[in-house]
Amino acid sequence: MKAYFSQRGIRIFNGDVIKVLSTLPDESIDLIFADPPYNLSNGGFTCHAGKRVSVNKGKWDKSKGIEEDFQFHYDWIEACRRILKPSGSLWVSGTYHSIYACGFALQKQGWHLINDICWFKPNAAPNLACRMFTASHETLLWVRKDKKSKHYFNYKLVKGKNWGDDFLKKPNKQMRSVWAIRTPKNGEKQYGKHPTQKPEALLERIILATSRDKDIVLDPFCGSATTGVVALRNNRRFIGIDLEQKYLDQMAIPRIKDVLEQSCFLNPKEMCELVL
Numbered sequence: 001m002k003a004y005f006s007q008r009g010i011r012i013f014n015g016d017v018i019k020v021l022s023t024l025p026d027e028s029i030d031l032i033f034a035d036p037p038y039n040l041s042n043g044g045f046t047c048h049a050g051k052r053v054s055v056n057k058g059k060w061d062k063s064k065g066i067e068e069d070f071q072f073h074y075d076w077i078e079a080c081r082r083i084l085k086p087s088g089s090l091w092v093s094g095t096y097h098s099i100y101a102c103g104f105a106l107q108k109q110g111w112h113l114i115n116d117i118c119w120f121k122p123n124a125a126p127n128l129a130c131r132m133f134t135a136s137h138e139t140l141l142w143v144r145k146d147k148k149s150k151h152y153f154n155y156k157l158v159k160g161k162n163w164g165d166d167f168l169k170k171p172n173k174q175m176r177s178v179w180a181i182r183t184p185k186n187g188e189k190q191y192g193k194h195p196t197q198k199p200e201a202l203l204e205r206i207i208l209a210t211s212r213d214k215d216i217v218l219d220p221f222c223g224s225a226t227t228g229v230v231a232l233r234n235n236r237r238f239i240g241i242d243l244e245q246k247y248l249d250q251m252a253i254p255r256i257k258d259v260l261e262q263s264c265f266l267n268p269k270e271m272c273e274l275v276l
Contacts, residue, residue, distance in 0.1 A: 005253050012240040014248055017220045020241045021079035029083045030215035032090045033227050038097040074105040089151045089210055092141045099139045111143040118178045158209045191251045194224035203230040211236060225252035232259045
């Protein structure tokens with residue numbers, strides 16, 4: 001399949017995630033970060049910038065029912081399993097609307113859970129209904145292909161680096177599984193805001209901790225390409241996939257181009273090593 005955007009070893013595809021993943025070589029990817037649809041565009045409302053707004057994000061986020069939603073998660077996770085290297089690992093991000101379905105699919109396929117991370121949002125939006133606790137976190141599952149797999153974890157970096165806004169992390173102490181990271185900063189929304197955009201600080205932590213220099217990082221639901229931006233800044237290669245062309249045109253590709261213009265990552269020979 002021809003990439004929608006291709007430059008200096010980077011590939012971004014516009015299309016159905018299962019179809020695109022089927023074209024990638026077996027065991028070719030070092031790290032996968034996936035933020036699949038939460039399937040919560042159900043006509044409800046939430047709060048954004050102090051105003052009441054619809055939760056509807058588009059057809060891609062509408063539920064098709066429990067069984068079909070689960071099958072979708074099962075299929076894309078299974079496709080990721082084929083292309084992931086034995087030493088690689090997969091991260092899945094979600095809210096309670098999707099993360100349990102993803103977790104069950106991972107269990108059925110034999111993946112081994114390394115950690116579940118609670119991403120706490122100190123600046124989460126308030127709850128308008130006032131009939132429940134205010135949602136202020138997302139869950140991330142970090143898994144490897146099976147219990148015998150030798151996944152990569154940069155323990156020394158994670159322990160020693162000052163990560164800034166994690167109030168539970170003290171210098172030279174082990175990082176815990178609750179991460180306090182604010183939602184995307186204004187500078188990260190220069191070209192607009194994707195409805196499920198993740199902060200660069202979250203992806204930086206994941207990519208630096210669980211991948212090596214020059215590794216290939218894949219995001220099967222890349223949206224505004226936060227994963228790609230952080231991967232390139234940290235000398236990794238990147239493959240992104242998204243069904244919505246408008247997000248690629250308006251946000252993902254401009255952000256990637258900005259990084260390419262501002263930094264020199266990898267040398268030309270290494271950039272060409274990724275041939276798909």
